[in-house]
Amino acid sequence: MTETSEQAARSAAQGPLAKVRVWDPLIRIFHWGLVAAFAVAYLSAEELSTVHEVAGYVVAGLVAFRLIWGLVGSRYARFTQFLKGPPATFSYLRDMVGHRERRYLGHNPAGAAMIVALLLTLSATAFTGWLLEDETRIAMLPDLPQIIAPAFADEDGEDREYWGGGRGGESAVEEAHEVLANLMLLLIAVHVGGVVLTSFRQRENLARAMVTGEKRAPESGDIT
Ligand code: HEM
Ligand code: HEM
Numbered sequence: 001m002t003e004t005s006e007q008a009a010r011s012a013a014q015g016p017l018a019k020v021r022v023w024d025p026l027i028r029i030f031h032w033g034l035v036a037a038f039a040v041a042y043l044s045a046e047e048l049s050t051v052h053e054v055a056g057y058v059v060a061g062l063v064a065f066r067l068i069w070g071l072v073g074s075r076y077a078r079f080t081q082f083l084k085g086p087p088a089t090f091s092y093l094r095d096m097v098g099h100r101e102r103r104y105l106g107h108n109p110a111g112a113a114m115i116v117a118l119l120l121t122l123s124a125t126a127f128t129g130w131l132l133e134d135e136t137r138i139a140m141l142p143d144l145p146q147i148i149a150p151a152f153a154d155e156d157g158e159d160r161e162y163w164g165g166g167r168g169g170e171s172a173v174e175e176a177h178e179v180l181a182n183l184m185l186l187l188i189a190v191h192v193g194g195v196v197l198t199s200f201r202q203r204e205n206l207a208r209a210m211v212t213g214e215k216r217a218p219e220s221g222d223i224t
Pocket of ligand 2: 038041042045046052053054055056057059060122125126127128129130131132133174177178181182184
């Protein structure tokens with residue numbers, strides 16, 4: 001038997017409930033580790049505690065790992081496997097509205113766009129947090145363009161401290177850090193909403209697949 005007919009015979013024997021491994025163990029540890037670290041960082045934020053900073057650094061470390069794994073990881077972990085341009089993403093969203101989207105074994109184009117948004121926003125949140133930890137880091141930032149600077153100047157029109165906030169005021173960096181953290185909540189709500197919707201549409205629990213690593217074997221018309 002050739003390899004292909006062997007594979008076909010095997011999946012026919014396995015029947016429609018056959019499973020295939022999609023998410024490797026490191027992706028799954030990354031995902032649930034990220035959920036936990038983000039939750040700890042967000043919930044400990046008010047106290048400015050070591051816990052907050054450590055959890056924030058764990059988030060940053062996990063994101064860094066994911067960027068490397070996106071280049072050298074297993075098939076469905078690779079960016080080249082799932083990153084699609086805006087036209088493919090919008091066309092997938094249009095198909096979703098029309099209830100005719102195809103099933104992807106890996107990430108679908110809308111999920112992939114969300115992954116980019118999550119990773120970028122997480123990086124920016126951790127970076128602004130890192131800046132806040134030490135004033136000298138903020139001092140290294142380039143000056144704001146003159147058109148924006150007055151908005152952050154203190155009441156004497158002294159604009160040298162706009163990044164750092166001057167006398168007790170909330171600095172631009174602090175504000176950015178908080179806005180980014182809250183933007184994450186919005187993205188997470190859309191992310192989880194997308195996971196639930198797709199799970200119903202495809203009659204497959206995608207959250208569980210992120211735990212076990214396995215998904216239903218591809219059927220005809222699915223994109224592998
Ligand atoms: C309990 C809530 C959550 C559930 C049920 C969930 C579920 C999932 C599922 C099923 C996927 C795979 C999507 C697909 O099939 O294409 C995924 C991917 C992803 N999720 Fe979540 N998620 C949750 C919370 C979060 C949070 C809080 C974050 C960020 C802090 C996050 C970040 C990501 C990222 C970055 C990926 C891409 C995975 C990869 O390929 O590395 N998720 N999530
Ligand atoms: C990436 C995950 C992170 C999230 C979700 C997050 C979230 C937040 C939030 C929501 C606040 C505002 C708290 C308030 O209401 O006053 C905050 C404040 C703060 N965060 Fe983070 N943060 C993260 C990472 C970090 C990191 C890596 C550091 C430093 C190493 C850091 C340092 C700080 C500091 C110093 C403040 C207090 C700012 C102030 O004085 O108001 N954060 N963070």
